[in-house]
Amino acid sequence: MPQARLLQPTDNLEIAETLARAFQNESGWSYVIPDPKLRARRLAGAFHLFLRDEHRKGAVYGTDGVEAVTLWRGPGQARDSMFDTARMIIPFVQRLRFSILRGLEVANLIEKHLPTEPFWYLHYAGCDPAFQGKGFGGAAIQAGLERADQDGLPAYLETADEHNIALYQRFGFAVKHSWQVPEGPQFWGMQRPGKTRH
Template structure:
């Protein structure tokens, strides 16, 4: 694409549309497939999960979407990458309702992610997704690059993890490098931790 599409701050009014788009984007994601092995259950549960994540990132982060809602990045500010106990308690009942019998697998993924987060101050790219109908148009990359320009502004590092090996090249294009790789215990997915210097 010659010009990057504009990004806008996602508000409460965007919540359902962003959650539905992210559910489509993560339909075949290895981590989501581990948490919800049945594709029909996954399709039903992911919109509610992404609604919760969208809400959780409001207090200590920035939620950005392309103007048409085709791609989104949810960022957590320095010092707020990990989910605190207060946040967990606030979302306990909705999480139980969303995960149901998948709660154990979800906690295994969450705990492994938290255990591999680096120390220090950095912007955490919590979620990045692009609607499958719009992939290959540069919109996902624009949401990542535009988000980096907006949050890190060249002064702060950024961190992410991904369970999708094919995404490594995209993130490397935007300055991330692989810190290491690891697997969620109990037969869980393989993840790559990635870091971007200021």
């Protein structure tokens, strides 16, 4: 079985490339950057920007060869502060250009649906398509869930691809709500209850 480990900022280049391949055909990013060629060119740069904060705000787990990655934000870190948003907006505009408007639309809707109680947030989970179905993604997800369980806290995520629902249900997540981006994809918010500490 593949094993997952805590990844470090020195792994960010590989992490961004893996996530870019994983999200190339994902519904949310396909809405934000509709042109597939443009999406292929810009996704790795966008994920590299996300990774500036992810290690600090939570934990990044991945398999040994970075075939699969999960970005987790810890309790109280799911929502970006005004300072973080202001600091990141210019680099994101440079990466995404006009796609930033759709990106902000999706990000605002996601934030409105985040839980209010403390939780661990599975911000992104992705597996290189060449390694899907081989347990790599599951290992990266499980590593983050074990971290959430140490705190006895629930875990939350959202997905814009309906076929992912069954995958996350196998890890104990259940659909909490769903919402539609106007003229865009549907999202499902899923939550896994916290484990009681002994």
